[in-house]
Amino acid sequence: KDTRHCLHRTTVDNMQSYILDANLQLVPVGVIGTLYMSGAGIAVGYQNKEELTKKQFIDHPYQENTVMYNTGDLCSWNESGSIKYYGRIDHQIKIRGYRIELEEIVSAMLSYQGVQQSVVVGMELDGEKYLAGYYTGKGVESSSLRTHLLDCLPEYMIPTYLISMEVFPLTPNGKIDKRALPNPTAELVREYVAPTNETEHALVAIWEEVLNKEEIGIKDNFFELGGHSLKGIQIVSRINKEFGVKLELKELFISPILEDIASKVSIIQWAKSPKNSEENIIKKDTIIL
Template sequence: MVCGGEVLTYSDLDERSSRLAGVLRARGVGKGDLVVLALERSPDLVVAALAVLLAGGAYVGVDVEDPDARLASVVADSGARLVIAREADAARFAAEVLPVERALESDVPALREGPEITPDDLCYVVYTSGSTGAPKGVLVPHEGVANLAAWHQRTFDVRPGDRVSQIARPSFDAWALEVWPCLAAGATLHLMESRLPGSSDALARWISTQGVTVCFLTTVLAVDLLDQQVGGSLRVLLTGGEKLNRRPPAGLPYKLFNLYGPTETSVVATFAEVGPEGGTPPIGHPLPGMRAYLLDEERRPVPRGSVGELYIGGTGVAHGYLNRPELTAQRFMPDPVDLSARMYATGDLARELPEGGLAFAGRADDQVKVRGFRVEPGEVESALRGLAGVREAVVVKSEQADQLIAAVVPSDPADLPDPVGLRRELARHLPDYMVPAAVTVLEALPVTSHGKVDRKALARPQEPAAPAQESGGFRTDTERVLAELWCEVLQVGSVERDDSFFESGGDSLLAIRLASRARQRGLRMVADDLFEYDVLHELAASVSAASPGT
């Protein structure tokens, strides 16, 4: 593994993970026990995950940047025996915490032989958004991960000489796609040290500098990368998380693959190589050992070419949801090909193409994808309704941007809640990708002619207010240019000098987009500038100081 200046050999990985596994066994971790990994993207995170598996347990990945309330919810729901974290983060958890620094220096004997593990034993738990207002844990067995690793190694010809990127958050199931196939192939894992680079060209430079040969990126990042010059090392780019709507340019020096798969199907269920010719890229064919069914509302096969709900069966199907037997029974059902196994109802719509393979055709329910993460709007709505001053709430995905927007009805029409305050309060409880970019306070929610909430009307962009440059108050040309770009990126009508980018709906991906457009206008700016100066006039002052002639 390589992470900045830190390098771990396979011998180092074996020694450290075995030592930590010995400590875990001494703490009582055994077969089937869950251990929460509350570590940033780092070699220690990989060591800890492997140690949990060696001890016979299963790991639960969380994002340490999530709010304490979110972390507490996952720890409590999982019933984890232990939390592995940095010593500095120990106080954030009510459960028993094992500081990773102390554990790796412990004199407890290394574990050389752990309990016997079967393919059906649990490997990890990933929490995804839940419609009832609480996240739900998906139970993924070793069999699914082993099938994923074997397919990855065979399909992309990954060998010890390859360099594989590790960019995903540990709370995202793509982390397993990046880590385990790489280690199984004996390749080198290159971990990104901190948050994503501030622009797509900076990401391209990182890939080139690291000599990465195989890389997974979420759809938004991958599409941006297609327009960049990447060094000659990259030979395979994998993407997934959202619908891929464009094809690569001709002459791309690496191969592009579109991956599809809910968390409940061990990360990837189908895949397709995507070339420059043709229409919307397909999601392709199932992995070896997996099956795809297109069924109607009565769960009967639809005619070839017709749209049906996509069900996935085979090796990669998860065991179900932790502590959710009723929901498990609803989404996991007997597989018609193998009645002793189960298939998973994805809630996605697809159709079979004339040449074979599958084309994605949308969702059959309210679930949406935001920045590659699956989100149940109901969870965000529940969180909003739990805030003071909110009687009703509806959350939808914007038609124009990869973000959520919300509308709320106040409990007291004479005492309207502050939209910025609502977003700030949500950010204390939800991951950043689940916090709506904008919250609108309405007297009543719009309804259709059938009396149902008109979610489509809420998702459509509103008529913009006066253009940003006409709203007044800007003191420099840099402020005016940034205000104009700010409105374009955030899909808002106007901004003020004292507005905060992130409180106005910005996120890390939109920061990259804003920085890219600013550079096209001649300003010297990277996305990291927004994390340091997120108020418009402060950002403008910083950019002006760095940009000659402004």
């Protein structure tokens, strides 16, 4: 559902709106930037909050002796001169080239039956950015929730980690304390199970190279190893090329265990083999008396 809406260009007399990029340069029509306001009615800062004042109230880059206020809203100009609103800058993050609205993922998680609360955060592990989704709700399996999210969101918005919690940590103000959320990798326990056939050996080699991990076993989970949409695309592409199959990214997301993917590949190869294709045709044409 598109929740974006437009704001009028001149909401208050004697005030000006500017949409600027990270270098405080004006952006063209249709390009997303941060909305700044200046003019009559703009304060000079927050009382007794010097750091916040420096962040939100800046010197006007185009007018001397004037203050400009950073609204924190992500917007773009329309051809008509109105402003399209995309969300709060502190609720959006950019991962692997995609600008992601965290609240949209939260809404998708909450739409799954049984999920009571949810919060999504961006995090960095081993130099890479990831999404981690936390939720409360009894009996909600992360695998089922992930399948649901695939029906609601594009692959690049699916959190790498989905963590079930009994309750969320709260701040003194009663808000979710994101800093106190557990590290999603802290409690992961990997039990190494070696590959047993040629297909599993080949998949292990692909996963280890793409995920930059060692001693990956057939019981390992793509997401628990730090997998995300970009790495998933690389793995699926390698599998399809090396095995001559047509595996889709969604299949990896739904069945992220290496052993399960190996089984899928073997089944597809078996079905494609000339001998089995001929046997299937004969079976279909056989008349049972």
